[in-house]
Amino acid sequence: MDKRLQKHYLLRYLIFDFLAASLAWFFFISLRKANSTIGLDSLKEQLFIDENLIFGLLAIPLFWILFYYVSGAYKSIFRTSRLGQFGQTLFTSIIGVLVIFFVVLLDQEVSTSSEYYKSFLFLLLFHFFFTASFRLVLTTILIKKIHNRVLGFKTIIIGSQKKALEVYKELESQKKSSGNKFIGYVNVNVYDNYLIEDHLPRLGWFKDLREVIEQHQIEEAILAVEPREHKNISQILTELYQSDVVVKVIPELHDILLGAVKMTSIFGTPLIQIQPGLMPPWQQSIKRLMDILVALIGLVVLSPVFLVTSLLVKFTSRGPVFYAHERIGLHGKPFMMHKFRSMFVDAEKDGPQLSCKDDPRITPFGKFMRKVRLDEIPQFYNVLLGNMSLVGPRPERQYYIDQIVKKAPHYRLLQKVKPGITSWGQVKYGYAENVEQMIERLRYDLLYLENMSLAVDFKILIYTVLIILQGRGQ
Secondary structure (H helix, E strand, O other), X not given: OOHHHHHHHXXXXXXXXXXXXXXXXXXXXXXXXXXXXXXXXXXXXXXXXXXXXXXXXXXXXHHHHHXXXXXXXXXXXXXXXXXXXXXXXXXXXXXXXXXXXXXXXXXXXXXXXXXXXXXXXXXXXXXXXXXXXHHHHHHHHHHHHHHOOOOOEEEXXXXXXXXXXXXXXXXXXXXXXXXXEEEEEEEOOOOOOOXXXXXXXXXXXXXXXXXXXXXXXXXXXXXXXXXXXXXXXXXXXXXXOOOOOXXXXXXXXXXXXXOOOOOOOOOOOOOEEOOOOOOOHHHHHHHHHHHHHHHHHHHXXXXXXXXXXXHHHHHHOOOOOXXXXXXXXXXXXXXXXXXXXXXXXXXXXXXXXXXXXXXXXXXXXXXXXXXXXXXXXOHHHXXXXXXOEEEOOOOXXXXXXXXXXXXXXXXXXXXXXXXXXXXXXXXXXXOOOOHHHHHHHHHHHHHHHHOOOHHHHHHHHHHXXXXXHHOOOO
């Protein structure tokens, strides 16, 4: 879907959510005034000089927009059903009104305690009614345009034989479109005669998936491979997971019998959407907020440690205080990672080398820094910049990534998330001394990818603090 169209429809949601919050607050304050001792004649005059109304019409809608953003409501407006959106709106309305009630309304004087409950109920009803009504209209318009093929997601089919042709014909023959705008197909077997080529253009081979996705701005990929091509599924998914493409597969009979096929559309073709195990949008927003807050607090609170460490690095060995080196981050994009220098100058004059136990290249003070992770403090700056997180797979250099993917192509799955200052692999395994150990540590980082949550992040942070206090780092 065109990026400009996405921004256009998102702006509509923002405007109508703002309007709904303003109307809800206006009617809520009006009702409170009407139930007070003020006469009806002076109600209009008193209403528009009410501080709560003026404050609410400015601040309350902005709070709701921020709250919806944090909860991830604006990340999937094109893929949300009306029923799903109704439930999401009800849930966020209850939580948001609770916050407003305790922050803004609880300290205001009322005649009886029941007034508090009435205030909460009326504000909830007003807010939910206006927000849900506006969203229902907007979503209905959007869904109709998708069903009528006015809007659609750029889609490729991975496969070229009978299955690929069947799924293409079934999706294209639907009276109501599922939202797939087919751009072309990617073949898996080089030696086949491609049955689907009369209907779609060939965009490349499955090993060219990343280039195809970037070049054509693909949003969805439907995996329709033949049984003899299943050996390539792992590599195909590895390539797909490095992007933000939605991946769907054709269910087999045993998937249906085992209950693996969960339908979201009554009329749509049954497809399984593969979930890569990432955090829900609201948790991702909180994770980023936590990254920023902890990084800011860390840099302020640890500023004396930062200063002392800088002086000790400078006076205990010749060379710069900081060490900056290019690492590979989210979606394979390079960035400069910052650390306190823990090695002698020209430690890698003979080429890239991993550190090991009793490494002669490490300075005496550098050994201490590594034990208590002091050398990692400058990475809080990377967290603030947004190219790292507190928790995530450790970033590696391209030199070692090239060696790892030759033996473990699924390493590229780690580039689906931001790298971190600490990780599950770092806590469980520690620093790797060679490529084989990097691959061994990869197991834990893949487990993190499949189990990402705020709770897991907190556990990893707690164990990291324990390692620092016990001086068990390397």
